[in-house]
Amino acid sequence: MLSAIALLASGCAGLAGSGPRASSGSLAESVDLSGQTYVVGSKNFDEQILLCQISIAALESVGATVTDRCNVGGSDVTRQALLSGDISLYWEYTGTAWASFLQETRKLPDDEVLRELRARDGAENGVVWLDRAGFDNTYAFVVEGTTATRLGLNTISDMAGYVRSGQPGTVCVETEYHSRADGLRGLQQAYDVEVPRERTSVLEQGLIFQSTADGVCLFGEVAATDGRIPGLGLAVLEDDRGYHITYSAAPTIRQDAFDRAPQIAEAFAPISAALDQRTVQELNGQVSAEGRDAREVARTWLADRGFIG
Structure with a gap:
């Protein structure tokens, strides 16, 4: 019930910030998701909402029909929304999934963490991890x-x-x-x-x-x-004892949604590659410090990179 209420509230917020669909750019040159539908969610803080809006615009630009469910709630609520099918995808952090969802205490390099997440989350929960971005939100x-x-x-x-x-x-x-x-x-x-x-x-x-x-x-x-x-x-x-693990962000998507159109990975891959530490901090600053709308910031960045029209 709480999940449904949170999703309803976030859906209303998404409708309030809605506008024209994103037009085609470079992503559409290699990916066509016409006929596919996705419900895109996020956690309840600025970076997550920004990543959600980037995802929505990217998917629209390659022909998909997208429902905005940005700002679902905290980590556990958003994860449960994915597992229950309330949303199709959202961006998750390797460190969060490793420590909180898989209850792991081993400290491994992030490459190994991602490899295990892909294997175990896929087998146990039907969650597919796409390419991670190049920033660490530790x-x-x-x-x-x-x-x-x-x-x-x-x-x-x-x-x-x-x-x-x-x-x-x-x-x-x-x-x-x-x-x-x-x-x-x-x-x-x-x-x-x-x-x-x-x-x-x-x-x-x-x-x-x-x-x-x-x-x-x-x-x-x-x-x-x-x-x-x-x-x-x-x-x-400085975390001089190296306590905090790496929190690389990657789109996570339900297996059934991924299997319908695996080329969705190709739509996200160049976006993940472009989101480095400096870029994300600058984009976050436009939203958190300057008070700009996350949807506007996301679409301006995607258009400037040529990803959307």
């Missing part, structure tokens, strides 16, 4: 830039030492990081530190950036590709 901790310099905070080990010293300052994290095994709990073990409950604040992800810039949070947990990091002058602390 977790990061940030500090306001001048404060980081003044306090000599350059690494997460520095953060751990500061917390252990008992000096004032709040550690702000978002809900999923606070609850996930590969989040705050594991970080405290890896860096031999315990963040007191009274010094931990759980906030919506979007609030952490400005709260850290304003000094409400001394340390803020954010996504490494978010454009608000440079926009607000935040300093990223």
Whole structure:
């Protein structure tokens, strides 16, 4: 029921931002998905909604009929929407699937993680992983830039030492990081530190950036590709013990939807290849920092690259 309500709400949001279909560009030169229908979803933060809008425009440009279900909810809700058939595809992160969905604790190179995800997720859940993009949306901790310099905070080990010293300052994290095994709990073990409950604040992800810039949070947990990091002058602390695993993004699609038209992989492959770290951070910044509409940002980028007309 909750999934259905979330999908209904996201569907209404999608209709509100609807407009003309994307016209053909270079993707249509090698892919024709005329007659195919897809329901495209995403999680509930800016980068995911941007990737969702990129997917919708790309699929429209090669002739598919697409229903917008961007902004389904958190990781678990969106994943369940895929497994239940409420959506056909969405972009997922290798690290999320590895640690949260497969409950894996092994630390492997991302190539090996993706290889196992393709084999196991396909066999166990009927989920196909397409080509991953060239960016890593891993977790990061940030500090306001001048404060980081003044306090000599350059690494997460520095953060751990500061917390252990008992000096004032709040550690702000978002809900999923606070609850996930590969989040705050594991970080405290890896860096031999315990963040007191009274010094931990759980906030919506979007609030952490400005709260850290304003000094409400001394340390803020954010996504490494978010454009608000440079926009607000935040300093990223080096994960000097290599705790956070890689979070490469890739389109994940139901096996039945993939089997109807396997050439969908060819539509996404050049897009994934073009989405590197710098590009994604710039696109995210246009949405998160400048307040531009994700649909507009997505279609402008695709058109500038010639992917759509």
